[in-house]
Amino acid sequence: MHYQAPVKDIRLALKVAGLDAMIEDGLLPEVEDGLTDAILEEAGKFATDRIAPLNHIGDKHGAQFKDGRVIMPPGWKETYQDWAGAGWNGLIAEPDFGGQGLPHLLQSACGEMWTAASMAFALGPVLTAGAIEALQTHGSESLKATYLEKLVSGAWMGTMNLTEPQAGSDLNALRARAERADDGSYRIIGQKIYITYGEHDITDNILHLVLARLPDAPAGTRGISLFVVPKFLVNADGSLGAHNDLYCHSIEHKLGIHASPTCTMIFGDKGGAVGYLVGEENRGLACMFTMMNAARLAVGIEGVGIADRAFQQALSYAKERKQGRAAGHQGEGMSPILDHPDIRRMLLLMKAQTEAARLICYMTAEALDRAHRESDEGKRKQAADRAALLTPIAKAYSTDIGIEMSSLGVQVHGGMGFVEETGAAQHWRDSRIAAIYEGTNGIQAIDLVTRKLPLQNGDVMQAQLDSMRQVIGEVERSNHPAFGETAPRLRDAVEALSTATQFMMAQLKEHPQQALAGATPYLRLFGVAQGGVALAKRGLVAAHAGDGEAEIVLARFFAAQIASEAQGLSRTVVEGAEALEAAFAALAS
Numbered sequence: 286m287h288y289q290a291p292v293k294d295i296r297l298a299l300k301v302a303g304l305d306a307m308i309e310d311g312l313l314p315e316v317e318d319g320l321t322d323a324i325l326e327e328a329g330k331f332a333t334d335r336i337a338p339l340n341h342i343g344d345k346h347g348a349q350f351k352d353g354r355v356i357m358p359p360g361w362k363e364t365y366q367d368w369a370g371a372g373w374n375g376l377i378a379e380p381d382f383g384g385q386g387l388p389h390l391l392q393s394a395c396g397e398m399w400t401a402a403s404m405a406f407a408l409g410p411v412l413t414a415g416a417i418e419a420l421q422t423h424g425s426e427s428l429k430a431t432y433l434e435k436l437v438s439g440a441w442m443g444t445m446n447l448t449e450p451q452a453g454s455d456l457n458a459l460r461a462r463a464e465r466a467d468d469g470s471y472r473i474i475g476q477k478i479y480i481t482y483g484e485h486d487i488t489d490n491i492l493h494l495v496l497a498r499l500p501d502a503p504a505g506t507r508g509i510s511l512f513v514v515p516k517f518l519v520n521a522d523g524s525l526g527a528h529n530d531l532y533c534h535s536i537e538h539k540l541g542i543h544a545s546p547t548c549t550m551i552f553g554d555k556g557g558a559v560g561y562l563v564g565e566e567n568r569g570l571a572c573m574f575t576m577m578n579a580a581r582l583a584v585g586i587e588g589v590g591i592a593d594r595a596f597q598q599a600l601s602y603a604k605e606r607k608q609g610r611a612a613g614h615q616g617e618g619m620s621p622i623l624d625h626p627d628i629r630r631m632l633l634l635m636k637a638q639t640e641a642a643r644l645i646c647y648m649t650a651e652a653l654d655r656a657h658r659e660s661d662e663g664k665r666k667q668a669a670d671r672a673a674l675l676t677p678i679a680k681a682y683s684t685d686i687g688i689e690m691s692s693l694g695v696q697v698h699g700g701m702g703f704v705e706e707t708g709a710a711q712h713w714r715d716s717r718i719a720a721i722y723e724g725t726n727g728i729q730a731i732d733l734v735t736r737k738l739p740l741q742n743g744d745v746m747q748a749q750l751d752s753m754r755q756v757i758g759e760v761e762r763s764n765h766p767a768f769g770e771t772a773p774r775l776r777d778a779v780e781a782l783s784t785a786t787q788f789m790m791a792q793l794k795e796h797p798q799q800a801l802a803g804a805t806p807y808l809r810l811f812g813v814a815q816g817g818v819a820l821a822k823r824g825l826v827a828a829h830a831g832d833g834e835a836e837i838v839l840a841r842f843f844a845a846q847i848a849s850e851a852q853g854l855s856r857t858v859v860e861g862a863e864a865l866e867a868a869f870a871a872l873a874s
Contacts, residue, residue: 287337287597287598287601288332288333288337288340288401288402288594288597288598289333289597290328290329290330290332290333290398290401290402291329291398291593291597292325292326292329292398294640294643295325295329295394295397295398295643296321296322296325297823297826297827297836298394298640298643298644298647298823299321299390299391299394299647300826301644301647301819301822301823301826302390302644302647302648302650302651303390303648303651304316304321304388304390304391304651307388307390307651307654307655307658312654312655312658312659313388313654313658315385315386315387316387316388316391321391324387324391324395325391325394325395327371328373328394328395328398328399329398331368331371331373331399332398332399332401332402333398333402335364335367335368336364336368336399336402336403336406336407337401337402337403338360339358339360339361339364339402339403339406339544340402340403340405340406340708340711341708341711342358342359342360342544343358343361343403343405343406343543343544344405344541344543344544344711344715345543346358346359346543346544347543347544348485348536348543348544348545348546350533350535350536350546353484353532353533354484354486354533355484355485355486355533355536355546355548356486357485357486357487357544357546358544361406361487361544362486362487364406365406365409365439365487365488366439366487368410368439369438369439369440370439372385373395373399373410373439374410374413374414374436374437374438374439375417375437375438375439376391376392376395377389377391377392377414378414378417378421378433378437379421379433379437382421382429382433382434382437383434383437383438384417384437388650388654388658389582389650389651389653389654390647390650390651390654392414392650393582393583393586393646393647393650394647396411396583396586396590397586397589397590397593397643397646398590399590400586400587400589400590400591401590401591401593401594402590402594403544404542404545404587404590404591404715404716404719405542405543405544405545405715406544406545407587407590408481408482408542408545408587409442409481409482409485409487409545410439410442411580411583411584411587412442412443412444412445412481412482412580413436413439413441413442413443414579414583415443415445415494415576415577415579415580415583416436416443416444416445416492416494416576417433417436417437417443418575418576418579419494419511419563419572419573419575419576420432420433420436420513420563421433422572422575423511423563423564423571423572423575424513424563424564425561425562425563428513428561428563431519431523432492432513432515432519435490436492439488440488440489440490441488441489441490441491441492442482442485442487442488442491442492443491443492443493443494444480444481444482444483444491444492444493444494445480445481445494445573445576445577445580446477446480446483446493446494446495446496446514446550447459447477447496447573448477448478448479448480449461449475449476449477449478450476450478454724454725454728456496456506456509456570457504457505457506459496459497459498459509460475460498461473461474461475461476461477461495461496461497461498461552462474462475462497462498462499462500463497463498463499463510463512463560464499464500464557465499466557466559470559470560470561471497471512471557471559471560471561471562472553472556472557472558472559472560473495473497473512473514473531473552473553473557473558473559473560474497474552474553474557474558475497475552475553476534476549476550476551476552477495477549477550477552478549478550479537479547480493480547480548480549480550481545481546481547481548482545482546482548483533483546483547483548483549483550484516484532484533484536484546484548484550485546489517489525490515490516490517490519490525491515491516492513492514492515492516493513493514493515493516493531493550494511494512494513494514494563494573494576495511495512495513495514495552495560496509496510496511496512496569496570496573497509497510497512497560497569498510499566499567502566502567503567506570507567508567509567509569509570509573510562510564510565510566510567510568510569511562511563511564511568511569511570511572511573512560512561512562512563512569513560513561513563514529514531514552514558514559514560514561515529515559516528516529516531517529518559529558529559530552530553530554530555530556530557530558530559531550531551531552531553531558532550532551532554533546533548533549533550533551534548534549534550534551535548535549536548536549537549539718540714540717540718541711541713541714541715541716541717541718542714542715542718577723577724578676580722580723581676581677581679581680581723581724581729582646582649582650582653582676582679582680584680584684584719584722584723585642585645585646585649585679585680585681585682585683585684586646586683587683587684587687587716587719587722588642588683588684588685588686588687588688588716588719588720589639589642589643589646589683589686589687590687591687591690591691591712591715591716591719592635592638592639592642592683592686592687592690592691592716593639593643594712595635595690595691595693595694595709595712595713595716596632596635596636596639596690596694598694598707598708598709598712599631599632599635599693599694599697599698599709600623600632602622602697602698602701602707602709603621603622603623603628603632603697604621604623605621606621606622606698606699606701607619607620607621607622608620608622608699609622609625611624611625612626622697628697630846631693631696631697632697633839633842633846634690634693634846634847635690635693635694636839637820637839637842637843637846637847638686638689638690638816638843638847639686639690640820640823640839641686641812641815641816641817641819641820641843642682642683642686642687642812642816643683644816644819644820644822644823645675645678645679645682645683645812645815645816645819646679646683648675648679648819649672649675649676649678649679652668652669652671652672652675653668653672654668655668656668656669656672667748670740670741670745671745671748671749673736673737673740673745674733674737674738674740674745674746674749675749675815677729677730677732677733677737677808678733678808678811678812678815680723680724680726680729681720681726681729681730681733681808681812682808682809682811682812682816684716684719684720684722684726685720685726685809685812687716687719687720688713688716688717688719688720691709691712691713691715691716692713694709694712694713695709695710695713697709726805726808727804727805729808730804730805730807730808731801731804733804733807733808733811734789734793734800734801734803734804734807734808735793735797735800735801735804738786738789738790738793739790739793743786743790746786749815750779750782750783750786753775753779753814753815753818754776754779756818756821756822756825757772757775757776757779757818757821759822759825760772760775760821760824760825763825763828765824765828765833765837767824767834767837767838767841768821768824768837768840768841769841769845770841770844770845771821771824771837771840771841771844771845772821774817774844774845774848774849775814775817775818775821775844775848777848777851777852778813778814778817778818778844778848778849778851778852779814779818779851781810781814781851781852781854781855782810782811782814782851782855784855784859785803785807785810785854785855785858785859786807788803788858788859789803789807789858792862796862798862798866799862799863802861802862802865802866803857803858803859803861803862806854806857806858806861807854807858809850809854810850810851810854810855810858813847813848813850813851813854814848814851816843816847817840817843817844817847817848820836820839820840820843821840821844823836823840824836824837824839824840
């Protein structure tokens, strides 16, 4: 179950995604020579040496609920305090509040390593980072002064409180209510479920960001407001005051991430929990989406991290486990299972798709960085649109890959993969929730098709297709023999995506139900095409820097073995809606 942070692969992925280009463009003045490598090395070392050993402990021990308190597994608090003390919690936060102001790209790279080391450990900081961004963007000066420094330092942690028993993903159905108080604060009353790190013993205070409705609020999502509701009230001098009117009722018994407490939170049993408005009344959803969009990319990174750890463990096992005699085996005894072609096929599927998902996530982070840092307004808008287009791909494709690759990891282990002692099953169990987090992957597909494809009348998507074609052209012009048939295979995938895109744009106007029916295979098609092209670009970058043979042949493998799915997925999008409706009607009759 050993994990080694893949710093070399991550550094190359950052280069492919555009980190060096942003430095050359003068967008990252805070990233000095050697800083990137130093950050990656230290983050990887902490992940490997400190966090990874907790993963199995956390899975077996779990978060314990007793008398309204959540007690974290052994080593959790000490490791978190050392992690926060090293400044890792404030990587991208504003320097005015103790942060380092570094780009999302570096945050994503570090987050991947911490998640791979232990997803249950990394989840708490992910929510805190979202709370920091929401307050930085929408909070009043008073809220920033009271809470941000403590959140940025990691002394306090943050949560996101959306879901209620009757609501699920439908925020229109939220019932938690807020009442105005004479002193300008609010009283929050209601119940929230599935609250990650809603209660724990790691930090002295927990800052809950809670969606609720005012009595005179409009119906639906237009009537939702966002509030800061601290576990402990904060005195004028910054010290902790009375316990707020909120508590953890219970924690969930889950398939995986056992060390991450998933809480049912009760607000206002004694008259109302004190809360403070973030942004404007009835505009809370816009504030929360600041938090959610960052969280969606972070969840995509979770898929990458889990997939990489599952691959590392499967590869290690395949080298050690001996069974059968591979074709051409000349030695005594049995062969390592690594010598069998089907094991090699599974391992390469894991490696190629993990690298593809990593690149898609890093490309999304790069677009977010440019959207914040470009001096030209037009370039900022262009980058923001690209980030919006890629975010559902980064979240959904990468978390699907996390599940599928951890399942393949179990398969490589054979029967031992089904035995908990090897740890292979934990990766699958932990990864499964990520496709549900922050809007299920089906919701991401709907968002992609209904909101992101129509951006700028389809011009944003067309620009993305053109950028893929440009990379394919560079592969063709490189004449590198190791690429083989990579370029034509990827061109087929991109043109299949183009055909499906045209179909989707037409159906959105005339037959939206058909577009929705094909949304999930369309997202997968996008991920396959974009992932394959990104791997080809990775090969080009590696070749330019040196040899690049290994990177190029991995791109070739993806093009031959995975990108071939694109044509079938495109046909499913274009031709599958009617069959879906007919089959469902027959089954329902």
